[in-house]
Amino acid sequence: MAAALFAIMAVAPATAAAQPYTDYARESLYVPVRDGTRLAVNVYRPGNGDQVATERLPVIFVFTPYRARIRNAEGEVVETALQDSLGLRSLLRAGYVVAVADIRGKGASFGARRGFQDRTEAMDGHDLVQWLAAQPYSTGDVGMVGCSYLGGTTMHTASTAPPALRAIFTGATDWDKYAFVRRGGITAQFNTRPDEPLSDDLASVPVDDDADGAMLRAAVAEHAANTSMAGLWYGMPYRDSVSPLTGNAFWDEVAIWQYADAIRDAGIATYFWGNWNDEPTSDVILAAENLGSRLLVGPGSHCETPRDFAFTQEIVRYFDHELKGADNGFAQQPRVTWWSDETGEAGHYERGDSWPGARSQASAWYLGDGALAARPPVAGARTFAVDYDVANDAYFAFWPSPLDAHGLVYDSPPLDVGMDLLGFPTAHVTIAADRPDVDVFVYLEAVDAAGAVEVVSFGRLKASQRAISPAPWDNLGLPWHSGREADAAPLAAGQSATLVVPMLATSYHVPAGSRLRFVVTGADPRQRNLADLRQDPAPRITVAHGWEYGSRIELPLAREGGE
Known part of the structure; x- marks a missing residue:
């Protein structure tokens, strides 16, 4: 299928002229995973003018429950890959293929979600990483980026150790799901909000071959069988509770720490990020220390771009180093960066090789x-x-x-x-x-x-x-x-x-x-x-x-x- 070409110069930052690619080509399609479930995948390839990059490029993959492409209330199409809060737009300009897929049971994908970030979803991520690595536009090297739920899908995909996954940049995620959701044995805030109505998923833009939206409607109809997130968490008061909804000790299934050896043994490079005024940051610090990861802790709240920090440039430099082998000084950069508070809005970043507070x-x-x-x-x-x-x-x-x-x-x-x-x-x-x-x-x-x-x-x-x-x-x-x-x-x-x-x-x-x-x-x-x-x-x-x-x-x- 011929991919449509779109200009992104209108929304590019002032430094975009220095980037090699000013435009992109997009295509969307259904990709079946190991059990045959079809997941909606959107692929964005860098280009200039009407020419799509012909050389093989590394791929950055994002796996989302929040709909990769939607039509908002004003009728405008909003696309995850063209936002820059996670550096995706900058990565596209810097010569990366960017792919965004809807998880099963959400967006335009088929299937139903058995459990929040379960092993089925993890293996779906594995299969899509390997599929992307095998495409003719790919070097075979894949990175992942995400924050909040997208940070979780990044970690769970990494926990399956796909051979093509080389590096991840993940924010506001958990190390231990039980302590994250039921910290101290008490649910409060995270993951207990009501489930979204099916009409939200119907706002997804159909894939290219679904001109009349019939496949989208069929996919969303299957989402009615999704397991309730809040019901899942409320039904397991103890770490070793058996969920009445999944029939197993589900906290163990979704605990990233259980798979730490698999991530380490696979040699996947990891970079964790959080902000001080955000509950997951404590888990982010634990994860980074237990995996020997790079760590950034900025000021601000949940998934906010850290102020006074070249955040998107950091993401691009990281993937340039890990996926392109660029000698850009990243290897010599201290492992940990954190915001040191002063008075009011004042503060500064510090760098070191110990987690913030290790010597307090x-x-x-x-x-x-x-x-x-x-x-x-x-x-x-x-x-x-x-x-x-x-x-x-x-x-x-x-x-x-x-x-x-x-x-x-x-x-x-x-x-x-x-x-x-x-x-x-x-x-x-x-x-x-x-x-x-x-x-x-x-x-x-x-x-x-x-x-x-x-x-x-x-x-x-x-x-x-x-x-x-x-x-x-x-x-x-x-x-x-x-x-x-x-x-x-x-x-x-x-x-x-x-x-x-x-x-x-x-x-x-x-x-x-x-x-x-x-x-x-x-x-x-x-x-x-x-x-x-x-x-x-x-x-x-x-x-x-x-x-x-x-x-x-x-x-x-x-x-x-x-x-």
Whole structure:
């Protein structure tokens, strides 16, 4: 089939003139995978004028549930491959074939999704990588790029070790799906939103040979059999739960750490990326350290392009080095790059060979009678009733808003000197409750001299899952809770227990004159099932303080030089 040719100069950055290819040719088609399911694949080949590149080029592959090509409400066609948030448009100009495919059960692809990022989807990715490598326009070398779900498909495809897959650049993904979705045994935010209606997939642009859209309609009809994402996660409360929807221990099936040896043994180059104000970043750091990967941690939220950083150029340079063998200095670049926070919008990037916070020193701040101090207070306790009325209007809040009004608050005095935090805080909270089990959420906040509050880090833990076990990977010295059903320990009446809660990694400068604030609640607005969780009367949680109870937060103080 002749591929149509389109100009992209109108949307190219000012530096596009220096790139070898200003135009592209696109074609879309169905490619069958090993079980015969047909997946919609869109292939973009670089070109100039009306000439498509004739030489063989490396391929960059993206595997998405969000529809590779759609027609929006205004009737405009929106194409993933022509966006540059992941450098795809720049890669196309730089002499890469870019291919974007819809996962089975989504977009224009046929089939139904058995389970979120299951082995079927992973093997689909494997088959498409190998198909792309065998095409006449390909050198046989394939790279993958993605963020969020697309980061997950990148990792799961890599876990099958396709021989043609040489390098991946992946952001905001997970190392351990159980800890990612049910951190501390509690679902909150990720992957529990309602499933999209089939009409969203019907907005996909049909493949080239489907002029009347009949194949698209037939494909989308099969999507009605997709397994509910939220239903899948809610139905497996423990790490070793058997899913009633898939019939197996599904957390094990979708845990990337289980396949780490396969990725390492295949020699696939890995580059992980996250941003500090994004929950997956803690998993990204763990994955990078356990795989010996390159790592970038920028400022900002979920999958935002890191500001003040040549992000798309970094992606192109990385793939030029890994897929084209370019001697561009990338091999000599330090393994880790991270945003070091200063005041307000200020900050700078630092580079090194250790993960951010590897050399930070712990500083304990103790809970008291509403106070947070560097010394343990006189023994005492405070009690609150869980407030379930914490919901807000944010459909997808990647970072929580301050929750001071919904639980216990502990404030420090204004700091005499500024404090630089880098790494993972850890909370130690001794509690008792009037129920056998409660959900406990902890937040570290910074309150500036004018009273503005910002959440710096947070964590959560179900009281019954407080037992600490050896982690099956390098957990960077953090406490690890197994989440296994046999390790669950409900609270006995009158019993107190200490919860050790790992909190999310941070890079944050607390200026002199600001206060630290520690908040404890029993509910979080990012729990989408608050209506189901609500109890009447509400549970009452008591937090003990004093030397013998050890309730405190340990803060990672950065050493001079940022490490």
